[in-house]
Amino acid sequence: MKAEKHLTFTGILLREKEMALPLLNLIDQHGYPEPLCLPAISTVDIPAELPPHFDWVLFTSPRAVIHFHKLYPSFSKDIRVGSIGEATSDKIRQLYGIIPEFQSKTENAEGMAEEWLHLYANESADKFILQPTSDIAGHSLEAAISPHVREYIILPIYKTVPHPEMPATIARLSLSLDFVVFYSPSGVEAWLDSGGENKGFRAISIGPVTTKKLLSEGFKDVIQSPEPHPEKIFETIYKQK
Secondary structure: OOOOOOEOOOEEEOOOHHHHHHHHHHHHHOOOOOOEEOOOEEEEEOOOOOOOOOOEEEEOOHHHHHHHHHHOOOOOOOOEEEEEHHHHHHHHHHHHOOOOOEEEOOOOHHHHHHHHHHHHHHHOOOOEEEEEEEOOOOOHHHHHHHHHOOEEEEEEEEEEEEOOOHHHHHHOEOOOOOEEEEOOHHHHHHHHHOOOOOOOOEEEEOOHHHHHHHHHOOOOOEEEOOOOOHHHHHHHHHOOO
């Protein structure tokens, strides 16, 4: 039986190619070799029942929008919508055809909470806030906002699992990687669970929670992008070399 050829790439983005296109375009424009786009995780629905009433929906990822749309395919005019950053807002516009009333400038839960409270805390004492999320999401947004509202509801609607193609792809990878971009702690877990024992590359993290996970798992050369935007990730990959 003919042995499979090794896959040789200078770097890997642990993300679907469609979601990584802005970063891939920057890499191409600057003449660098195209990295491999390898989705680290897949997401599957969790059976969930919507609360009878909510005033706000706060989305903290595009994936949350995708899974919530299956449960709640259209918004009534009295529901107010908030999002964390541009990518999440883009997914809301794509699936719901609306522009979120609130979009945070910073793309982390602490920054989103601070910005939302600055605008809405004084009018929200009687409001019900709904946050659709994954089964392993953090609670920092809830912790910051819940004292200022009537009720803050965390609704797990999906869970992450390693992408089914990841183990076979990792098994074929050359060991001469320069970098891997990790987009979430679950991506780190998926890499390790899929046989990614090689840690001799630069691990690029897009945020503090992912950085903490990488360091706790024994990765030594870890650099965190100052922001999760394609431009900043690009600079972190190539300006640090």
